[in-house]
Amino acid sequence: MANDLFEAARAAQEKAYAPYSNFPVGAAIRAGSGAIYTGCNVENASYPEGWCAETSAIGQMVVAGDLRIVEICVIGSADMVITPCGGCRQRLAEFSSPETRVFAAGPDGIRATYTMADLLPAAFSLEQDRSE
Template sequence: MYSGTNLENAAYPEGLCAEACAIAAMVMAGEQRLIEVAVMARGEALCSPCGGCRQKIAEFALPDTSIRLYSPDALRAVFSLAELLPYSFTPEHLN
């Protein structure tokens, strides 16, 4: 498991999303594939990866990689990448 955190910055858009930080940690550890993504946030609204992070996830996802959305107390929702980013552009499109 690789963790990331959201890093806000007063000079927008220079902050970093937690998903991007976790993917960077995964790559630095020598891994290349995401089996599952877990996003945890406080509050009532579901917090799903932003569009840029959805694309980053697509670059490393397996066909059945799930994106699981949590609150501090419970699993709130589970999505496939295709549900969050239909018709995604993947590394296979570069061949």
């Protein structure tokens, strides 16, 4: 089932605007509704300010009215496994559960699968904020 996310993330990666890092990244989120939302990194002259691919995909998801991430695929072109940055891990955690699957992909396909708990143990959460 993750193959459709991989293909969507790869298509988004092709749209990335990364003239400063030369490192295009794509992301595809499957929301609770089943819809897939994509994003790519968008850099600007005040680099490293800009938007990560995951952030762009979350924005698309929220605008569409979905607020729950079921799974996500992130693709980069490096030889190593690419995972979301720290900030994006927290952004993803806001809309997912500890069991949400995160697929790390390269041009050849999915290279590794993690859960949000693997990537961000003890994440901040809305429930935590309300209990204090």
